[in-house]
Amino acid sequence: MNEGRPVRAARSLATLDDVESGDHVCQFLEPAENIVEYSRAFVADGVLFGDKLVIVGTDDRPAPEIAGAPARVVLDPARLDGSALLAAVRREAASAGREGFRALRVLRHVTADHRDDGRRETMLQSELDLEEFAADSGAMVLCTYQPADWDPPTLDQVRCVHPHHVGSRPAAPEFRVYTTGEGRWTVSGVIDSEGAPAFGAVLRGLVAHAATLRLICHDLEFFDAAGMRALADAARCLPERVVIIEGANETVRLSWGLSGYAVPEVPVVMVP
Structure with missing residues (x-):
């Protein structure tokens, strides 16, 4: 089938x-x-x-x-x-x-x-x-x-x-999170202060059921400070899990570090 x-x-x-x-x-x-x-x-x-x-x-x-x-x-x-x-x-x-x-x-x-x-x-x-x-x-x-x-x-x-x-x-939120197989979840669109609460809730649901959560972000157009904070907070909920962000652009990766989230207490790994 x-x-x-x-x-x-x-x-x-x-x-x-x-x-x-x-x-x-x-x-x-x-x-x-x-x-x-x-x-x-x-x-x-x-x-x-x-x-x-x-x-x-x-x-x-x-x-x-x-x-x-x-x-x-x-x-x-x-x-x-x-x-x-x-x-x-x-x-x-x-x-x-x-x-x-x-x-x-x-x-x-x-x-x-x-x-x-x-x-x-x-x-x-x-x-x-x-x-x-x-x-x-x-x-x-x-x-x-x-x-x-x-x-x-x-x-x-x-x-x-x-x-x-x-x-x-639908107008809001302007992002989608959907699975593309083998433990991979694609994130597309725009995550800003309006969509950050929904994004955080989705991440908490996913992190709770996966030892390693892989988010594919090649189609993520915009990711602001509120979205990053939602990501960090969700990852900290279950510190024994790991969230891998794959395909985020250089600006996002740099902003993540400058915001102080690139620390062991936040189990998020960003890769090109």
């Missing part, structure tokens, strides 16, 4: 018809917009290509009824913690090929009722897990949010860990 996938890169999608293997897509809807109807193209393409559908969310918002719709599995996040939910999705991906499906499509309806008591860290970790899952398995993952249900800091974190978006690219 995961052979021949294209190299992952952040991009905006004009419609859900443009979703490809390994994509982790974020879609934001206004309160008046119907999640089920806006998911129709995603489900219809599953019918066309012979994909299996997994719905993450209670079945009070069922998938659109489409003739010949693929077999679907509904997973209720209220009854599964983050790790159990991810394990369940992985099991469906593993079985899809044996059952004769081309691939797995995950349709995640993220509503206010499913935000795990408002714990922002849990929500962010679940998105990081799904990001790795999409990249590793070649599954297509669509996460649908209605911004009115969420506070701005949570939405910032959600945006920046989805490399793919439907419609115009």
